[in-house]
Amino acid sequence: MTRTAIAAMGRTLGPAVIEQCRALFEQEQQALMQRVPAAAVDRCYGDHPRQTLDLYGTPAGAPVLLFVHGGGFRVGDKGGAHDWQNAAVGRMVAEAGMLGAVMNYRLLPDAAWPSGGEDVLAAFDWLVANATGFGGDPARIVLVGTSAGAVHIATALKLRHDLAAAGLVLLSGLYGCTPLDDRDLPYYGPQADYAARMPLDALVDTALPLLVACAEFDPPRFQAEFLGLMSARLERHGAMPRGYIASGHNHYSMAMHLGTDDRRLADEIVGFIGQHCA
Secondary structure (H helix, E strand, C coil), X not given: CHXXXXXHCCCCCCHHHHHHHHHHHHHHHHHHHHHCCEEEEEEECCCCCCCEEEEECCCCCEEEEEEECCCCXXXXXXXXXXXXXXXXXXXXXXXXXXXXXXXXCCCCCCCCCCHHHHHHHHXXXXXXXXXXXXXEEEEEEEEEEECHHHHHHHHXXXXXXXXXXXXXXXXXXXXCCCCCCHHHHHHHCCHHHHHHHCCHHHHHHCCCCEEEEEEEECCHHHHHHHHHHHHHHHHHHCCCCEEEEEEEEECCHHHHCCCCCCCHHHHXXXXXXXXXXX
């Protein structure tokens, strides 16, 4: 039934589709929110009011997952005690025995490129310095982002080629395989700067483990970005990175359903972390 409902939404983006997706997962995510309270909230990793993160789980020396939400560079929130969206990813990995961290970052119009990547690096550095106090292993941090969050993780790698993460999980991001959409000009700046600012080369070159995913009902641009990155990695390295297509999901539901009984993507992410954080 969930697949049928998501398929009926088509491949369009916007608030109405987000609300339809939220309704599909509301009951299960409310239950998860009750099962897994936050271990710490609004920890500041920078001076801006948006530079905060929440922590989930009470592990002992376990890997850390840092989740970076989407929102088209304009909106989005880490959620928390009163909103399960995005926070559910931290709760999901907490139930898997890890430390989950879910961050906010600066948004338009206050911050443009490369602010998102800078914020990911600042949050990562905060976890390196502080994860041990919450039961996490600062040497085993995996970055997971969806949509704009995946862009920001990739940008962080562009800014810091020697990023000491254990792995990167990129869900439906934009990496530089397709033309710039005019909607994103406020973030990236002029069209002439777009190619130099995109993180494709950093992702193609990196030796960090990658898990790259898109959704069956993603808009074509996001699917083209997925295929473009996989193809570029194949050409450069003779092998594709670990990849996943979330069948039955769209651009929003792919991250939003994490923590529900549909464990296909969750198991892929947890398996990826286990493979590279043993």
